[in-house]
Amino acid sequence: MQSNRLGWILLAPTMVILFFFGVLPFVYVLWVSFHQWNPFAVDPTMVFNGADNFRKIVFDAAFLNSVGVTVMFVFFAVVSELIIGYFLAQAFMRDFPGKSFFRTIHTLPLIMAPIIVGSVWKLMMTPSIGIIPHYLNLWFGISVNIGTSPAAAFTTIVIMDIWHWTPLVTLTLIAALVSLPADPFEQAQIDGANKRQIFWHITLPMIAPAVVATVFIRLMDALRTVDEVWMLTGGGPGSATRFVGVHIFKEVFPKTNYGYGSTISVIVLYLTIVACWLLYVTMLAPRNSRKG
Amino acid sequence: MSKETPLASVHLAEEEPVELPVEKPGFLPIETNWFDRLFISVVIWVALSLFWFRFIEPMGLSIWISNAIALGLAVWIIRKG
Numbered sequence: 001m002q003s004n005r006l007g008w009i010l011l012a013p014t015m016v017i018l019f020f021f022g023v024l025p026f027v028y029v030l031w032v033s034f035h036q037w038n039p040f041a042v043d044p045t046m047v048f049n050g051a052d053n054f055r056k057i058v059f060d061a062a063f064l065n066s067v068g069v070t071v072m073f074v075f076f077a078v079v080s081e082l083i084i085g086y087f088l089a090q091a092f093m094r095d096f097p098g099k100s101f102f103r104t105i106h107t108l109p110l111i112m113a114p115i116i117v118g119s120v121w122k123l124m125m126t127p128s129i130g131i132i133p134h135y136l137n138l139w140f141g142i143s144v145n146i147g148t149s150p151a152a153a154f155t156t157i158v159i160m161d162i163w164h165w166t167p168l169v170t171l172t173l174i175a176a177l178v179s180l181p182a183d184p185f186e187q188a189q190i191d192g193a194n195k196r197q198i199f200w201h202i203t204l205p206m207i208a209p210a211v212v213a214t215v216f217i218r219l220m221d222a223l224r225t226v227d228e229v230w231m232l233t234g235g236g237p238g239s240a241t242r243f244v245g246v247h248i249f250k251e252v253f254p255k256t257n258y259g260y261g262s263t264i265s266v267i268v269l270y271l272t273i274v275a276c277w278l279l280y281v282t283m284l285a286p287r288n289s290r291k292g
Numbered sequence: 293m294s295k296e297t298p299l300a301s302v303h304l305a306e307e308e309p310v311e312l313p314v315e316k317p318g319f320l321p322i323e324t325n326w327f328d329r330l331f332i333s334v335v336i337w338v339a340l341s342l343f344w345f346r347f348i349e350p351m352g353l354s355i356w357i358s359n360a361i362a363l364g365l366a367v368w369i370i371r372k373g
Contacts, residue, residue, distance in 0.1 A: 051345070054345060281322055286322065
């Protein structure tokens, strides 16, 4: 009983903070999502409109398009980061000259604020002054303009996200790989297992929890990407890079449509939770032992 | 043999046996507790409601039918899942 009470006392500050900064805002957003509310209108009162916002959202072509673009972005970015991050982690597990220097350089993007990353990439991608369009044109004869080409804008954002966040994946996978015991690998080698068998049957199952946790973090981050994209393309050209975060921003701030913006936020939260839960069920959840 | 408890097992005698919750395996393919099944029910309820708004309600069927179906599913999943 004593240890139980002590546990609750130690947990109490976290729970109070979580309640005020997590639960309460969520309940408020949920409440607002059932209203029509423009606080800057002549009549700023909240008008309860039942499920009308949700009724509207399933026919909102701009929102559905933004969900599609976001899902594509998340898929390409997170999968690439995971693959590149794994190979980099494996590389950093070996000894080579200048390893510490390369590891520091490789981790630098991680400490940059997303808004700075967006502005740096905007400078690098601007056709007249940017280094990337200049050399792409000089070496390969390719003309790139993210202001007019939707494919170029989308690809640039994916590459920018990979550049920014792969170090996080590398660091977590290095931590997972370092903590693996040597015995199973030695036994597998004695039994004649090749590298591919060792990876699929030993390494991957043992680092699966770390991989899933990393994908959770990246998935949640990528689904709410706003600042980098806002800085680099502003959601354009057209709606090619109008991710849900940018869509919510445009709906809430320029249009001051708080009720509908909250509805979109709730739906995006729902999609994020479902995606993470499906990932957990697929990779980690204990299977039911019932036969048949 | 003395009837007194041996010194080495005194600490064992003081501890109450811990009863682990034994649940019958349900039809869901993963191990769940009642809160997991409530969560699954809410996820299905929201998905069904959005599907209903998009495809069924324009044909004239009320959202309350979807809510009733979701409630029935929730009871079934929580009790048998």
